[in-house]
Amino acid sequence: xxxxxxxxxxxxxxxxxxxxxxxxxxxxxxxxxxxxxxxxxxxxxxxxxxxxxxxxxxxxxxxxxxxxxxxxxxxxxxxxxxxxxxxxxxxxxxxxxxxxxxxxxxxxxxxxxxxxxxxxxxxxxxxxxxxxxxxxxxxxxxxxxxxxxxxxxxxxxxxxxxxxxxxxxxxxxxxxxxxxxxxxxxxxxx
Numbered sequence: 001x002x003x004x005x006x007x008x009x010x011x012x013x014x015x016x017x018x019x020x021x022x023x024x025x026x027x028x029x030x031x032x033x034x035x036x037x038x039x040x041x042x043x044x045x046x047x048x049x050x051x052x053x054x055x056x057x058x059x060x061x062x063x064x065x066x067x068x069x070x071x072x073x074x075x076x077x078x079x080x081x082x083x084x085x086x087x088x089x090x091x092x093x094x095x096x097x098x099x100x101x102x103x104x105x106x107x108x109x110x111x112x113x114x115x116x117x118x119x120x121x122x123x124x125x126x127x128x129x130x131x132x133x134x135x136x137x138x139x140x141x142x143x144x145x146x147x148x149x150x151x152x153x154x155x156x157x158x159x160x161x162x163x164x165x166x167x168x169x170x171x172x173x174x175x176x177x178x179x180x181x182x183x184x185x186x187x188x189x190x
Contacts, residue, residue, distance in 0.1 A: 048133040057132045060125075072136070079129060079140035080147065086122045087148025088155070093119045 055072040093115040
């Protein structure tokens with residue numbers, strides 16, 4: 001890189017632009033030449049600010065770089081699983097949060113506050129995963145949330161049946177799972 005300095009230590013506009021262009025070309029060349037064997041743990045994947053398809057992105061952590069098709073497929077299935085679990089878990093956390101009946105602050109209120117915090121944290125993790133801007137990862141989140149909602153409907157029906165061996169209905173508290181028209185209330189993935 002050749003950056004000529006004048007006597008008063010300033011660069012002309014054309015020299016400055018040339019230096020930046022040379023540096024960018026050098027980084028691109030280094031990225032093409034350098035392989036995983038050359039430098040362990042160095043990846044030249046970029047943070048994308050646009051939707052794209054396929055491997056070549058970081059999945060939550062610097063050490064989780066998705067660079068092969070197998071890793072990409074694993075990331076998609078892992079995302080489906082995580083989004084489904086978050087949706088199911090969110091329903092049960094909301095059940096804990098709604099379980100308080102009295103006006104006094106108790107350990108149950110503290111538990112409800114912790115449940116709300118955990119629910120919020122898990123949804124932010126899903127948001128960070130979606131910020132990879134990989135189309136299939138975003139679709140995997142939506143698919144996982146849908147499967148989690150189906151799981152919640154199954155669990156709700158199972159709770160409603162709740163019959164014991166004598167055929168008597170057990171007394172259980174049922175929290176209604178919102179229907180499609182009620183999703184604005186927050187069904188887990190929002």
